[in-house]
Amino acid sequence: MFSVSHKTAFVVDHCPYMAESSRQLIECDMLTKSRSQGVIPLAPVSKSLWTCAIECSMEYCRILFDVYPTWKLVNYIVSDSEVHILNSWKQEDQNTHELMAALAAVGPPNPRQDPECCSVLHGLVAAVESLCKITEYQHESRTTLMDTADRVANRGRIICLTNAKSDTHVRMLEDCVLETIQEQNKRAAGSDRLMPIQQCELVLVHIYPQGEETLVSDRQKKELSSMLSSEVHSVRAGRYLASKLNVLVQQHFDLASTTITNIPMKEEQHANTSANYDVELLHHRDAHMEFIKSGDLHMAGSTSRDSGLKETVTLKWCTPRTNSVELHYCTGAYRISPVDVNSRPSSCLTNFLLNGRSVLLEQPRKSGSKVISHMLSSHGGEIFLHVLNSTRSTLEDPPSISEGCGGRVTDYRITDFGEFMRENRLTPFPDSMIDAAGRTPVERAKSQLERYTRYWPMIISQTTIFNMQAVVPLANLIVKDTLTDEDVLTCQKTVYNLVDMERKSDPLPISTVGSRGKGPKRDEQYRIMWNELETLVKAHVGTSERHQRVLECISACRSKPPEEEERKKRGRKREDKEDKTEKNGKDTEEKGWTTDSERLKGVMEREKDEQSECEIIKDSPDSPEPLNKKPRLATEEQQPPEKSKE
Amino acid sequence: MPTAVLLDSSLSMTRPVSVEGSEEFQRKNLAVHGLTMLFEHMATNYRLEFTSLVSFSSLWEVLVPFTRDYNTLQEALNNLEDYDKTCLEAALQGVSNIVQQEWGTSCPCQVVLVTDGALGIGRGSLRHSLQTVKQRVEDKKFPLPFPFPSKLYVMCIANAEELQATDSMDNLEQLINLNGGEGQIYTMEGPLCLKSVQSMFGKLIDQAYSPFHAVLRCGNLTSDVQVFPRPEPVTIDEEVDPMPRTVQTDLEIVGFIEIGDISSPPVLSRHLVLPIAVNKEGDEIGTGATDDTEEETSTNQMAGKSPNFCVLLHGSLKVEGMVALVQLGPDWFGMLYSQADSKKKSNLMMSLFEPGSEPLPWLGRISQLGPASDAAENPYGEDDSKSPFPIQPKHKRSYAQNVTVWIKASGLQTDVQKILRNARKLPEKTQTFYKELNRLRKAALAFGFWELLKSMAELLERECTLLSDSAHPDAAFQLSHAAQQLKLASSGDSKYAAYEHNITPMLTDFSGGGGADRI
Numbered sequence A: 001m002f003s004v005s006h007k008t009a010f011v012v013d014h015c016p017y018m019a020e021s022s023r024q025l026i027e028c029d030m031l032t033k034s035r036s037q038g039v040i041p042l043a044p045v046s047k048s049l050w051t052c053a054i055e056c057s058m059e060y061c062r063i064l065f066d067v068y069p070t071w072k073l074v075n076y077i078v079s080d081s082e083v084h085i086l087n088s089w090k091q092e093d094q095n096t097h098e099l100m101a102a103l104a105a106v107g108p109p110n111p112r113q114d115p116e117c118c119s120v121l122h123g124l125v126a127a128v129e130s131l132c133k134i135t136e137y138q139h140e141s142r143t144t145l146m147d148t149a150d151r152v153a154n155r156g157r158i159i160c161l162t163n164a165k166s167d168t169h170v171r172m173l174e175d176c177v178l179e180t181i182q183e184q185n186k187r188a189a190g191s192d193r194l195m196p197i198q199q200c201e202l203v204l205v206h207i208y209p210q211g212e213e214t215l216v217s218d219r220q221k222k223e224l225s226s227m228l229s230s231e232v233h234s235v236r237a238g239r240y241l242a243s244k245l246n247v248l249v250q251q252h253f254d255l256a257s258t259t260i261t262n263i264p265m266k267e268e269q270h271a272n273t274s275a276n277y278d279v280e281l282l283h284h285r286d287a288h289m290e291f292i293k294s295g296d297l298h299m300a301g302s303t304s305r306d307s308g309l310k311e312t313v314t315l316k317w318c319t320p321r322t323n324s325v326e327l328h329y330c331t332g333a334y335r336i337s338p339v340d341v342n343s344r345p346s347s348c349l350t351n352f353l354l355n356g357r358s359v360l361l362e363q364p365r366k367s368g369s370k371v372i373s374h375m376l377s378s379h380g381g382e383i384f385l386h387v388l389n390s391t392r393s394t395l396e397d398p399p400s401i402s403e404g405c406g407g408r409v410t411d412y413r414i415t416d417f418g419e420f421m422r423e424n425r426l427t428p429f430p431d432s433m434i435d436a437a438g439r440t441p442v443e444r445a446k447s448q449l450e451r452y453t454r455y456w457p458m459i460i461s462q463t464t465i466f467n468m469q470a471v472v473p474l475a476n477l478i479v480k481d482t483l484t485d486e487d488v489l490t491c492q493k494t495v496y497n498l499v500d501m502e503r504k505s506d507p508l509p510i511s512t513v514g515s516r517g518k519g520p521k522r523d524e525q526y527r528i529m530w531n532e533l534e535t536l537v538k539a540h541v542g543t544s545e546r547h548q549r550v551l552e553c554i555s556a557c558r559s560k561p562p563e564e565e566e567r568k569k570r571g572r573k574r575e576d577k578e579d580k581t582e583k584n585g586k587d588t589e590e591k592g593w594t595t596d597s598e599r600l601k602g603v604m605e606r607e608k609d610e611q612s613e614c615e616i617i618k619d620s621p622d623s624p625e626p627l628n629k630k631p632r633l634a635t636e637e638q639q640p641p642e643k644s645k646e
Numbered sequence B: 001m002p003t004a005v006l007l008d009s010s011l012s013m014t015r016p017v018s019v020e021g022s023e024e025f026q027r028k029n030l031a032v033h034g035l036t037m038l039f040e041h042m043a044t045n046y047r048l049e050f051t052s053l054v055s056f057s058s059l060w061e062v063l064v065p066f067t068r069d070y071n072t073l074q075e076a077l078n079n080l081e082d083y084d085k086t087c088l089e090a091a092l093q094g095v096s097n098i099v100q101q102e103w104g105t106s107c108p109c110q111v112v113l114v115t116d117g118a119l120g121i122g123r124g125s126l127r128h129s130l131q132t133v134k135q136r137v138e139d140k141k142f143p144l145p146f147p148f149p150s151k152l153y154v155m156c157i158a159n160a161e162e163l164q165a166t167d168s169m170d171n172l173e174q175l176i177n178l179n180g181g182e183g184q185i186y187t188m189e190g191p192l193c194l195k196s197v198q199s200m201f202g203k204l205i206d207q208a209y210s211p212f213h214a215v216l217r218c219g220n221l222t223s224d225v226q227v228f229p230r231p232e233p234v235t236i237d238e239e240v241d242p243m244p245r246t247v248q249t250d251l252e253i254v255g256f257i258e259i260g261d262i263s264s265p266p267v268l269s270r271h272l273v274l275p276i277a278v279n280k281e282g283d284e285i286g287t288g289a290t291d292d293t294e295e296e297t298s299t300n301q302m303a304g305k306s307p308n309f310c311v312l313l314h315g316s317l318k319v320e321g322m323v324a325l326v327q328l329g330p331d332w333f334g335m336l337y338s339q340a341d342s343k344k345k346s347n348l349m350m351s352l353f354e355p356g357s358e359p360l361p362w363l364g365r366i367s368q369l370g371p372a373s374d375a376a377e378n379p380y381g382e383d384d385s386k387s388p389f390p391i392q393p394k395h396k397r398s399y400a401q402n403v404t405v406w407i408k409a410s411g412l413q414t415d416v417q418k419i420l421r422n423a424r425k426l427p428e429k430t431q432t433f434y435k436e437l438n439r440l441r442k443a444a445l446a447f448g449f450w451e452l453l454k455s456m457a458e459l460l461e462r463e464c465t466l467l468s469d470s471a472h473p474d475a476a477f478q479l480s481h482a483a484q485q486l487k488l489a490s491s492g493d494s495k496y497a498a499y500e501h502n503i504t505p506m507l508t509d510f511s512g513g514g515g516a517d518r519i
Helices: A049-067 A096-106 A121-132 A136-151 A167-189 A239-252 A285-294 A344-354 A414-423 A441-452 A469-478 A485-503 A522-538 A545-557 A562-569 A574-591 A596-617 A629-638 A641-645 B027-045 B070-078 B088-103 B126-131 B160-165 B168-178 B194-208 B293-305 B309-320 B409-423 B430-446 B450-466 B473-490 B512-518
Strands: A007-013 A021-026 A045-048 A073-079 A083-085 A155-162 A199-208 A219-223 A228-236 A255-266 A274-284 A303-305 A310-317 A330-338 A359-363 A371-379 A382-388 A426-428 B003-008 B051-056 B060-067 B109-115 B150-159 B183-188 B212-218 B221-228 B250-258 B269-275 B322-329 B332-340 B346-352 B369-371
Touching (some): A007 A049, A021 A049, A049 A073, A049 A155, A049 A330, A121 A167, A228 A239, A255 A344, A274 A285, A330 A344, A414 B309, A441 B250, A441 B369, A469 A485, A485 A545, B003 B088, B051 B088, B060 B070, B088 B109, B250 B369, B309 B322, B309 B332, B309 B346
Parallel strands (some): A199 A228
Antiparallel strands (some): A255 A274, A310 A359, B250 B322, B322 B332
């Protein structure tokens, strides 16, 4: 977790000698033939050692931030007569834009500054001090571990870009770093905000102008102490330095290179022709794991490019055939960074991907067989190299789901459950979003699923209410955590509407599955419907007082078994009513009605009864008369039921 | 997780074992008895497992390639032949090859080695192999550790005392160590007989072939399921306290996401989720000795006819093109989705994400995903035209923000030419001209490349002199203005060289309102 690559301190020498020219000339006056007559071309420009160091280190950071947007941190330090620390370990400081702005403020080295008081040593000392500083990630990890906080490691790397005088000078720099580490570790031991350095890698890059002999010799990594190792690279400025830092960033962060080949691109001059281009990408080397393990690395078309410094695996572009609604079996996804970010082929490829398209990549094999092994795809403006499984699946030919449990049932409520899934789709909430009950968003999602499924019949023939358009408003509302008065009103309207339907004897979509003949009679159908509706609402009655009111409305309005009507007639007290609503569902289910005549009587009595009951519970105009719907709605608005209830 | 059975067919396996009864057994017979038991178990409870049977002596031979046909495997067991001496290294290499050929190197595989523990003598013996393990050249490496994730189970048709008397046990333990500790050695307890071989294979079955049963839950809707292949514990490679994580037997759905939003996520493994019928006593139908197949069929039919949540879920996931996000344990999630094979048979599948709070960068932290209905505004839009995913990172990546890189000379030349091209089309291209000019200016300032600013200024001044008579008068003004601004910046004077400062077009009589409009 906290390896050497967690912290990288860049130390760039800003002393007067860095203002020296790299002597790599760049012709920027590219005169076109038609205009070149009589014009003397401008002298070519050349970058200073400083410019070379800055742009190569920025390139290192660009690749690093592309591939590891978090956890791998850079602290950028410039050293002359004093130290300029351009950013901190904070995650928000980790981007090239901020660094470029800070570098512009520093400007190029001043060749007239007194060389005696300038040194890269100041920067190296500052880098060691900086490595002792705790990062947000280390802090978080230490806080969570509490007692075992000392197990959080502190390691880091210092990359120093300088122009050294000699091997002895290099030795002096190394000694200075070692001494500073020892000193700083002593200080850090007594501080909460500092951590002693357990391991530090010093990478010294000596930059010298082209055409000169180097005064410093290359040296491989060497342990200077148990804490410090050091290596020296002596590199000519210009493209040599660029490829050196490119190799270093790959080594330091376990990167590997993939070249996408055969990318069809329209020619700039001839829009109707297309040629094939290659684009090289860097990414975590695990994206090549399958090749490495199977020993296929060379077979997969790995070649050396650019002065033989690095290897790249070649994958072939397949004409896009994939779309976003296809789920590929993907075993890894790794962020990429193009090596040559603003070349035309690179930006063509990245823009194609950023626009939401995906590309399958084929692994060239000697046998000529075609194996799709990777996919390039972007998510939220970041491009990932996906590793696709290309071997035989152990899950092939499984028994179809229709052969297993529940496989023979044909009337699942597939569409309804689809609707349910849409209603229970997830969305990200900001980190601070915790509700009053202290629940995280994901806990709220689970509790919503619990509420929505309290009564959820899986097959069409098991339900009546969910097959009725008329019930939808109530069914959608009752599952909610909180209801507004308006919601209660909507639910009540739904109930009145059902009462209306019953009075008009509208047919119900009752399943005839399993019953002989035509199925239950009309009033029996309504009894089943009311029972089911009560079951649904009862499941939510404990949620709030307003949910309770919906149940009360149903109990008051629904057709009731005659026995109860009798009891009611015998002078039931108002207090009994609450009690009854609880039992009502069960009672009706258990008792059932016997004869049609009895039922008819029941209906008539219910209507009578309802009138009186409506007076008590809600002064609703939905009692049997008047039958005109329009004025009813108007009255409702004037007299909200909750007011009349009080 | 396929299984490769590696059966010792050397002569030593024909050694008789002394038994109390009348019939005389060879160790080979005990091995066959144990494997028969294993195959029977798999045929009943683990029938989707692919198994291969390989026999070995000084040579090795694939008797049955990977198959789910346990009758064929059983048949091969009944027709074993006896060969010469034991030479394990070649056989392990053989197994390694056949597994890689069939399944590649990422599919985990179990290797069951059945041997009497007489591991050969001299060259080709395991002892010799292990002694020379460190002196191998690149292409003659010892086959362990296997290049694919693996478990090596060694079933010894011998008891521990017997193996400890020689160095066999040490050698076998070393073998497991070479495989990164992934595996186990089983020995027989007590006398070598059918009963003890049964108990030994019973332990293997419990360890490696017990089916994984769980309850799939979506609120109050539930289904009993078998997850195949069973999910193995996962250890995250963290420095602090690496603890293996196991999938809990309560798989709780937390919500739903569109396939396009989850977008081919990387997964650790894939599993079939098969609904199972559990009868009232809580025993699974089909386990135990069920001789009465008729009864079994009828119970299966019953199970087929009663509604099951898995089937409902599968159907809707398929129709809607969605996945269900499922919690596998603390801070560990996976997804359920419908997967169709080439024969159009479809199934409910579960893929496991990497354990952790943020397995997919484009979904963000899973604990921060909540019901869309809680949001102030429907994140999917009223007509389902929007999506809250993917989550955008705070900073754009380099390839998405037009960065300036001049490492190659061509990069710099392209940028200079772009400015000159626009300079020749002034005043039409005023806006692009200044945009490109400012981009170059910023980069030159950051890189401390003041010389470039001076050269660019000279180039613009020259363009000014080359303007034709028909050129718009504004062009000359803009060019000299831009050149002057660049020169000022190249002086390093903080007033003109500020990074965030932008050169703005000069307001001229010619550009007037129209010019300002363009900017």
